[in-house]
Amino acid sequence: MIPGFDLPAFIAATLAEDLGSGDVTAAAVIPPDARFSALMNSREAITVAGAPLAEGFFRALDPGVQVERLVAEGVQVAPGAALMRLKGQARALLSAERSALNTVQHLSGIATLTRTYVDAIAGTGATLLDTRKTLPGLRLLEKYATRMGGATNHRMGLWDAAMIKDNHVAVAGSVQEAVARAVAAGIARIIVEVDRLDQIEPALAAGATHLLLDNMPPPVLREGVAIVAGRVPTEASGGVRLETIRAIAETGVTYISVGRLTQSAPAADIGLDFTLD
Numbered sequence: 001m002i003p004g005f006d007l008p009a010f011i012a013a014t015l016a017e018d019l020g021s022g023d024v025t026a027a028a029v030i031p032p033d034a035r036f037s038a039l040m041n042s043r044e045a046i047t048v049a050g051a052p053l054a055e056g057f058f059r060a061l062d063p064g065v066q067v068e069r070l071v072a073e074g075v076q077v078a079p080g081a082a083l084m085r086l087k088g089q090a091r092a093l094l095s096a097e098r099s100a101l102n103t104v105q106h107l108s109g110i111a112t113l114t115r116t117y118v119d120a121i122a123g124t125g126a127t128l129l130d131t132r133k134t135l136p137g138l139r140l141l142e143k144y145a146t147r148m149g150g151a152t153n154h155r156m157g158l159w160d161a162a163m164i165k166d167n168h169v170a171v172a173g174s175v176q177e178a179v180a181r182a183v184a185a186g187i188a189r190i191i192v193e194v195d196r197l198d199q200i201e202p203a204l205a206a207g208a209t210h211l212l213l214d215n216m217p218p219p220v221l222r223e224g225v226a227i228v229a230g231r232v233p234t235e236a237s238g239g240v241r242l243e244t245i246r247a248i249a250e251t252g253v254t255y256i257s258v259g260r261l262t263q264s265a266p267a268a269d270i271g272l273d274f275t276l277d
Helices: 007-019 024-029 051-061 090-120 139-148 166-172 175-184 197-206 218-228 245-249
Strands: 035-042 066-069 082-089 127-129 162-164 190-194 210-214 234-237 255-257 270-274
Touching (some): 007 090, 024 090, 035 090, 090 127, 090 245, 166 175, 175 190, 218 245, 245 255
Parallel strands (some): 127 255, 234 255
Antiparallel strands (some): 066 082
């Protein structure tokens, strides 16, 4: 489902963390042969992400569980929408419930916040990017969720592009020197952060393939885009908020990166409720 992500290992580790030596509540309260039917539903308007992972948790503890997914990934739903119908062993499904819900709530929260930013720049031509501001171990999942919300993934890690930022420039001595070293190393994709307009031409002359215009207000961004004049993609970054992103997008930048998509998204309100057969 998510390239490069070891879903069985994630499910096993998450369940092991929660179950420990066993679910004492389910073992004490629920008869071993009891059956359980339930409906997973959203209690607020959300963009759905992570339902297949939730299903994986239930199947890990009850391989014979009957699962009917009612909504596709990336779809926006209204409050009260049914996401998944389950029927299986009561002990197993109740033991998997929290791990399944935690995952789908977290990922749907990211997708939902992402969708609000995507909608805010609709029609401008700018593309929303995520960042590396993700929880350790969950990057592939969280970046999957931003895709479900309509964003495009930025770098997955430190390995797939050079991003020369202010500290790299400080150590290298100048923007030109830092970029020249990346070019000499044979790196094809060289993103350079500039926080002043006078850094643009030196960065381009040295071989930058993408300029990150950092913490610039819209009038300065517009000037920066004009200087670049389409020679490389431009990216606005730093302090972008929902109430400012439209004005930023209208400056003509190619991309806008937003760390809060993964760093600050609240969990979606999703529940699992018992139903009669």
